[in-house]
Amino acid sequence: MRVVTTRTSSHLVEGAVRAAALQILTQDGPEGFTVRAVAQRAGVAPMAIYNHFHGKNGLIDRIFAEGFADLHRAMDIDLDDPVDTLRASGHAYRRFALEHRGHYLVMFLHHFEGFEPSMESAELAARAYGRLVDIISRCVDTGAFEPLDPRRTAQLVWAMVHGYVALEMNHQMFADDAEKTFEQMLDTMMAGLAHSLR
Amino acid sequence: MRVVTTRTSSHLVEGAVRAAALQILTQDGPEGFTVRAVAQRAGVAPMAIYNHFHGKNGLIDRIFAEGFADLHRAMDIDLDDPVDTLRASGHAYRRFALEHRGHYLVMFLHHFEGFEPSMESAELAARAYGRLVDIISRCVDTGAFEPLDPRRTAQLVWAMVHGYVALEMNHQMFADDAEKTFEQMLDTMMAGLAHSLR
DNA sequence: TACTATTGTGGAACATCGTTCTATTAAGGA
DNA sequence: TCCTTAATAGAACGATGTTCCACAATAGTA
Numbered sequence: 300m301r302v303v304t305t306r307t308s309s310h311l312v313e314g315a316v317r318a319a320a321l322q323i324l325t326q327d328g329p330e331g332f333t334v335r336a337v338a339q340r341a342g343v344a345p346m347a348i349y350n351h352f353h354g355k356n357g358l359i360d361r362i363f364a365e366g367f368a369d370l371h372r373a374m375d376i377d378l379d380d381p382v383d384t385l386r387a388s389g390h391a392y393r394r395f396a397l398e399h400r401g402h403y404l405v406m407f408l409h410h411f412e413g414f415e416p417s418m419e420s421a422e423l424a425a426r427a428y429g430r431l432v433d434i435i436s437r438c439v440d441t442g443a444f445e446p447l448d449p450r451r452t453a454q455l456v457w458a459m460v461h462g463y464v465a466l467e468m469n470h471q472m473f474a475d476d477a478e479k480t481f482e483q484m485l486d487t488m489m490a491g492l493a494h495s496l497r
Numbered sequence: 498m499r500v501v502t503t504r505t506s507s508h509l510v511e512g513a514v515r516a517a518a519l520q521i522l523t524q525d526g527p528e529g530f531t532v533r534a535v536a537q538r539a540g541v542a543p544m545a546i547y548n549h550f551h552g553k554n555g556l557i558d559r560i561f562a563e564g565f566a567d568l569h570r571a572m573d574i575d576l577d578d579p580v581d582t583l584r585a586s587g588h589a590y591r592r593f594a595l596e597h598r599g600h601y602l603v604m605f606l607h608h609f610e611g612f613e614p615s616m617e618s619a620e621l622a623a624r625a626y627g628r629l630v631d632i633i634s635r636c637v638d639t640g641a642f643e644p645l646d647p648r649r650t651a652q653l654v655w656a657m658v659h660g661y662v663a664l665e666m667n668h669q670m671f672a673d674d675a676e677k678t679f680e681q682m683l684d685t686m687m688a689g690l691a692h693s694l695r
Numbered sequence: 696t697a698c699t700a701t702t703g704t705g706g707a708a709c710a711t712c713g714t715t716c717t718a719t720t721a722a723g724g725a
Numbered sequence: 726t727c728c729t730t731a732a733t734a735g736a737a738c739g740a741t742g743t744t745c746c747a748c749a750a751t752a753g754t755a
Contacts, residue, residue: 306702306703306704306751308752309752312703333741343704344704344705345705345742346705346744349743349744350702354742355742410667412528412742428671447681450671451681454671454678455661455685458663459657459682459685459686461664463656463657466655469608472652473626473648473651476649479649480652480653483650484653484657487686487689487690488657488686490688490689491687492689503721503733504732506723507731507732531711531713532714533711533713542733543713544715545733547714548731552714
């Protein structure tokens with residue numbers, strides 16, 4: 300005898316799964332992120348994740364792409380001074396990570412087995428990186444920074460900011476005040492960029 | 498009918514397993530790192546990993562601790578100038594990561610499900626961090642750096658260097674010359690520390 | 696309102712994973 | 726030589742991602 304108790308309305312399935320996935324990622328981390336667990340929390344059959352997304356990795360890719368779109372929006376800052384813009388972008392990056400733990404986990408912190416971003420997702424990521432290159436180019440053009448290669452400089456700026464945020468989110472902090480330590484990191488970075496190479 | 502073909506000598510088992518584990522981590526990454534795969538490559542029964550280590554996580558902890566001991570050794574640098582020492586330590590850190598991919602993966606790059614460092618391992622890690630704090634303290638004492646809190650400054654120095662190395666090892670590099678980019682990162686960091694806070 | 700196509704459901708099944716248990720038997724010291 | 730030690734093969738368990746299936750609730754249409 301078969302009993303199909305309830306059934307989530309077609310349109311609500313994707314939203315429910317998405318919300319459940321983010322909730323589990325945020326609360327339990329990648330370890331609790333299983334197909335069955337997400338489905339259960341969403342009040343949905345495990346099969347839904349294969350019907351609406353393309354399995355677990357498809358769901359991850361959805362969150363990945365969505366995260367980069369959000370990050371791009373969060374960092375859409377354009378102050379008069381490009382140096383101020385760069386600093387504000389650093390703060391925006393950290394704030395995004397703290398407020399979108401689930402997204403950030405998927406985007407930067409954890410490598411899920413067998414997951415590779417789709418073409419579209421990778422392009423979104425590249426575009427976010429392009430913005431960073433642009434800002435740094437403007438800093439160089441105005442003479443605020445030494446004549447550095449913007450592409451290379453973007454790489455190390457990203458490394459520094461992301462490196463710090465990753466440690467903070469993984470609770471690998473030995474200093475007491477995370478906010479103040481981040482501020483000092485930005486100070487160091489900005490001062491170094493302005494005066495580096497002698 | 499039972500056929501136990503050959504049998505690895507007691508003393509050699511641990512070494513064989515250790516070597517196989519590092520080889521798999523280095524070549525295949527965390528995804529290929531399964532108990533059965535390690536045992537097979539070591540020419541040993543899967544049970545050996547439970548007899549000689551304490552399961553998969555025990556083996557990981559062994560590599561973790563060994564890695565920190567090696568890193569501590571690699572960074573045991575003491576030049577006359579503490580600023581030179583800090584810069585040399587940065588280079589040593591990166592070199593260690595590149596030359597000990599397997600160890601670095603376990604120590605910093607990948608979080609294995611359910612793995613938590615043992616007390617002894619955590620202490621080894623803390624001691625390595627302590628060295629960094631000491632070097633920075635000396636930089637502050639000699640007046641080479643602004644009067645920064647060494648503990649906090651160590652946090653952001655680690656974040657910057659590790660952030661860069663992590664990107665390089667994950668092949669998330671958009672700049673061409675990794676060596677030169679790292680050099681510029683150290684330049685920026687050192688210059689920023691010397692002149693930050695006005 | 697009645698009918699039908701869509702599609703979400705529960706459940707079984709598969710291979711693989713870490714892990715435990717068992718019985719066998721090779722290795723090494725007495 | 727014998728006997729203890731310990732490394733082996735293999736089955737088994739639960740959990741994982743994934744696929745397939747039969748069934749029925751939903752939604753649109755006649």
